[in-house]
Amino acid sequence: MPNERTVQKLALQGGMKAVTKIEGKGQPKIGREEFMAVAARFGLPQETLDRINSVIRDEDFGAGPFMANYYSGLKETANDAFAKVGRKIFGVKYALPISSGTAALHAAFVAAGVGPGKEVICSAIGFYATAAAVVMAKGIPVFCDVDESLHMDPTKIEALINKRTVCICPTHVMGSVAKMDAIMKVARKHKLTVVEDCAQSCGGKVKGKYVGTWGDLGIFSISAYKIVGGGEGGMVVTNDQRMYEAAINLAEGGGLWRPSRFAEERYPGELFVGTNYRMSELEAAMDAVQLKKMPALVKRFHNVKMRILKQLKTYREIRPQTLNDPDGEIGYTLRFFPESFELGEKIVAALNAEGVGCGMRGPKAPPDWHIYHDMFPLVLRQGGPLDDCPFGCPRYLKAGGKVEYKRGQCPVADDLFDRNISVGLNQWFNAADCKHVAQAITKVLDAYCTPDPKGKPWL
Ligand SMILES: Cc1ncc(COP(=O)(O)O)c(C=O)c1O
Structure with a gap:
């Protein structure tokens, strides 16, 4: 019959498979060229680069791990290894690798309960990122004057505490350390959380205990511009499981870190929207080595x-x-x-x-961004483009909040x-x-x- 069609038996019905093998040979996503680009970035001499190149020229890297922590398929990622070094050195239960010190601060403030209508007491000398991260967490930074150590003066904290205050954030400045024992005393008396900003003093100690482990949370910038770090990175440390989970929830898309992403909330407040502050595997691999040298x-x-x-x-x-x-x-x-x-x-x-x-x-x-009155654009009290939140937030105003940032407020x-x-x-x-x-x-x-x-x- 002229119109008769031949219909082949489907593989489902026991017929021949149409595709038995893919013949085109793929290239690994991260291969020799990328590897050499990284080596070149570190300024190795051409002779060394040529030698590395000749050794690896014919190597097949396979599909290989991506430079990402997420779904890497590896038993231990470079991020896991970096976290392990952090936990061991600082003697803490939880260490979260994160993309920068600023990201670490944002995650830590959210974990510390900073939010609309709440204030955080920060050091008058430190860095803009600390106060900026308070604002990103929708809180309001309030500055505490320093003493001749150039660090937060513990005797001046109490005068700044009010019903809106939830957190104290001392910054350890330029390789020196804040008076953590005295600061913790004030914080505990008023039931305030403490986030230590250790970006400039990673490895400093107070009474034999590492800075970052005195407070409820400690943050580090592990970056090229600090004494430890090669590119852009950070870490949050804590001994508190709930605070760790809140920090990772912010840093990992709001739930990616959980055993089951779409499962119900396991406790009130476990889930909220987050971002992606994950650290790249390349950075983590380098920073694990850097931190060991600290x-x-x-x-x-x-x-x-x-x-x-x-x-x-x-x-x-x-x-x-x-x-x-x-x-x-x-x-x-x-x-x-x-x-x-x-x-x-x-x-x-x-x-x-x-x-x-x-x-x-x-x-x-x-x-200079390291002193409160020059922390532009924080001093403009601008939370986002054309947005006066959190400074004009009804929750802040109703709670009696009003803040200004002007030279003269912290005279020392x-x-x-x-x-x-x-x-x-x-x-x-x-x-x-x-x-x-x-x-x-x-x-x-x-x-x-x-x-x-x-x-x-x-x-
Ligand atoms: C005290 C302080 N906190 C936070 C940061 C921010 O760290 P990062 O540059 O890794 O975001 C810095 C960076 O200079 C800093 O000095």
Whole structure:
């Protein structure tokens, strides 16, 4: 019959399979070229790159793991390994690798119960990201003045506490540490959570205990610009399971981390919308190695600073930065306060001429994100584009909230931030280098100041 069609038996019915094999050979998603691009990024000499290339030229990487933690199919991802190092070093139950210190702060504030109508007490000297993350969590930052340690002054916290306050966030500044024992006392008395911002002092300790483990949550920036880290990364640490789960819920899309993504809430507040702050596997692999190196690196910095401080004399016109815990000091900068800007300018010029790199902001410095009154655009009280939330939020206004950010609110910070001389130290200084730096400081201070054996000691 002319119109008869031949219908083949379906594979379902026991017929021949139409596709028995795919012949086109695929390439791995992450292959040799990508591997070489990473090696080249780290500035390896061409000769080394050629050698690596010749070794791996014919290798088939297979489908290989992606550079992502999510659904990697691996038993232990680089993120798992990084978290393990974090838990071990800091002696905490939970460590969450995350894409940056800012992301870590956002997750930590959400976990700490920051939200509309709530206030967080932050350090007047620190970094913009801390206060910005409070706003991202829909809370309001309020700044606490510092003392001569350049850290949050524990005696000034209580005056800032009101019914809207939920959290205190001390920042450990530039390799030094805040007075955590005193801060915790105030926080516990008023039942406030504590988030420690350790971005600038990863590895610092107070009374032998790592900063980041005193508070309810600790955050770290593990980035190229900090003493530990190679690219952009961060970590949140805590011993509290619920807080950990809230932090990971924010960081992992709101539920991806749970055994069953679409299961019912297992407890009130478990689920809420989240974002993607996951750390890339490449970064995690590098940061796990970096973090392991941290204790040795901190010890080298610490020894350099102590060696230099021990050789310095005291002077009437100079007040050294107070070290809240000299034993827990990392020490990548050495700071002191000259009695006037004029004296400071002379000292800075003379020290630089002696070969000791240092600086002082002085009275006419441009704005700086590390002091509260310059934290632009926070000071505009702008939560989003054309959006005055959380500053104009009815929940905040109804609770009597009103905040402004202006120079003059934290007078000690205003003064000391501009008037401190900062000498950069290097972990690789040997004993002779330390001696020469100490001699240079003494030479310059002898020339411009009055020795005073009863002056404020350096240590
Ligand atoms: C005190 C402080 N907190 C948070 C951050 C933010 O970290 P990241 O740059 O990793 O987002 C920084 C970065 O400089 C910082 O100094």
